[in-house]
Each structure stands twice: as C-alpha cells, then as structure tokens.
Amino acid sequence: MPEHTEHVDLARNPDALTAKLLDLHPEVRERSADIRVVHAPGRVNLIGEHTDYNEGYVLPVAIDLGIAIALAPTDDGIVSLTLAENGDTQTFVAAAPGERRHTWIDYVAGMAFAFGEAGLPMRGFRGVLASDLPQGAGLSSSAALEVVGAWALSGGQAPAVDPMRLVHLVKRGENGYIGLNNGIMDQFASIFGEPGRALLLDCRSLDHRAIQLVGDDLALVACHSGSPRRLEASAYNERRSQCDAAVEAIAGLEPGVTALRAVTPAMLHAVRDRLSPLAVRRATHVVEEDQRVLDAIAAFEAGDLAEVGRLFYASHASLRDLYDVSSPELDTLVEIARATPGVIGARLTGAGFGGCTINLVHRDAVPALREAVLRDYPARTGLTPRVFEVAASAGARRIA
C-alpha cells in the first residue's frame, strides 16, 4: 500500500526489519548470523472465482504486496513472533499449537498444526513480522501469513516438501485449524508466483502454467471498497456445501460426476428441473466460470482485450446474480470502472462479500480510473476507497 508508515516500509526492507528484530528480541543478538528474512506475497485473481474447490480453473497473480518475517531460528521449539506495527507478541509451542486463539497468530499456528500432523520437521524462532498487504481485502493476507509462517517454521528457508504438497499443507492448516473450507488458489499463488506472469491452475489435475499476460502498456489496479471483506467462514462454507449438494443431485442422474468441474452446460441443462433453483444458480456460475477462464486464456493469447473485458464483466455479473457473493459497494466500483475509458475489464476478486475489485486497465488510463473512483465512489456509497496498482511478482522466498 502506498501509505508510508513505518511498518509498511519494513515489509520491503529486510535490513530495517532485521534491525527491528534485534531491537524487539535482543536475546537473538548473539546469533545475528543466523537471522533470515522471508517473504510471501498476496494475490489477485484475474478470473475463475469460487471454482478452485469445485476442481476447476483459476488464474491468479501473486502481487508486490505481502508479508515479511525476520527471524532467528531456535532449537527450543518455541515460536515467539512480534508485529512490527504495534509490538503485539504471540507465542506458541510449535509441536503443540493448541486451539485457535482467534488472533493473527492462528495462521502461523495453523501451519504448525498441519506440519505436525504430517510429521514434518519444525524449528522454533524469534521473529518480527511486517506487512504491506491490506487485511480482509480479498488479497489473501491469510495465505501470505500461512506461507511465510511455513517458511519461518522451517528455519527461514523453503519447507522441505514439494511446493504443491506445501499448497495442500496450507489448505490443511486453514481447513483443519482455522475452519475455513477454502480451496488451493491463494496459497498456490503465494508459493508459485512469477514476476510479470499470471498462473493458470487446473485444480483437478494440478497442472499449471505461467502466462505472460500483461504487457508494459497494461496495468492491474486493485480498488478497495473500504468495506471489510465479511468472509464469515459461514457464508463461504455455505457456498461450498451448496456446490456439494448440487454435485450430489447431479450424480444421481449423471453417475460418475464427483465435482462441478465434470459438469457440462448440456448436463446441467438436462438435470436442471430436478435441482433446487438455488443449486441451479450456484452450479451454473461454476460451470460457466470454468469456461470463462479458458476463454480468457485464449483471448489473452490472441491479444483480444475486448473479449477479456467482456469475460471480466460477465464473471462479476455471475458472482453478483448467481453466486450472491458481491456487495453493493463492489458493484459500484465495477460500474465506475466500466464507465471509465481505457478500463478493459473489472470484477470482484477473491471470495467477495466486500474487499477489492481487480481492474485490467490501459496504463495511460490509470489516473482517470483513480480519479473516477476517488470522486464517484464516496459520493455513491459514503465510503472511502483505496486505489492501487499491483504488479505480478515472485512467490514466497528468502529476501535476506
């Protein structure tokens, strides 16, 4: 975020974060040679929303906003981590993270839970954390914290597992410890991110490829609605069980179907009278959204930006009308963007229920979009938006 407060700079400045660690945890001074700084990014998703847990396609981009931890590994198995922003220190025993505390440390403790369950080695550490990734904005601050936590628990290096296995361990931490039944998109992006590229992931086969999407003349702009993302686990988990119910009903008629990914529009049409209207709406979104991801890849590769834009808006409309995860604020942001010349496409990104939109914009139109949002959005909603350009960036890594 472009706010220049101290903690914001620290997330990008390993030397300053290390100095903060020495300051806040002076006991590590004698082991300063062991200090490492690790970083994991947030993400935006270009298209393919609420498809990951239906074994479908997603197209996320790791962004240049994220979470950094400077740490000194220890052999006592104790994790003691301090927020640079306000000095809040949370502590737990890596081998026995216990129950959720309902604070930010849960996302690190959840990784200790998943690592412990999988029998993976872990180390304790003394650390300090800084973030420039807005929380509750739909930019995956949870996944970034889990992934950077996994690196910290691994002594400040890449966890000793295959990266795709790490993706599933993060999911296990979130599902089993935090209680959110989410899919694999966010942590996949945070782990596999590549500068300048988006990542196409098939959540069934786990095949993935990096896609060069955005030339220098295009920009990715996130617009924060200023209404925190109300990702009550309940509303998200409810969508997921509605999809499962739809699959069950379809499988009764189309044996062999185990996920909405396997459902074609023709199949859905054939069974729609036997499903509840709600199941039809949810399933229609997922089936069509999967196709939109594939169409968007084709359009990007053909340089057909008008078609990419059409798909973005269609995705947003489907999330609003069929999946019921938009909000009046997100709809307003999309409408303002759509009315701004030079904006190619706009849609909500992430789970929805508040948070951010992602906008694909001709670079020279970024100021006009910013101006339109800052002028019209407060007038229409009474809320203060934030507009920031994001760049496709590398996944989790050691930065010092």
Ligand code: GLA
């Ligand atoms: C959240 C979840 C993801 C995904 C998106 C919606 O970000 O963590 O797994 O389901 O919502 O696409």
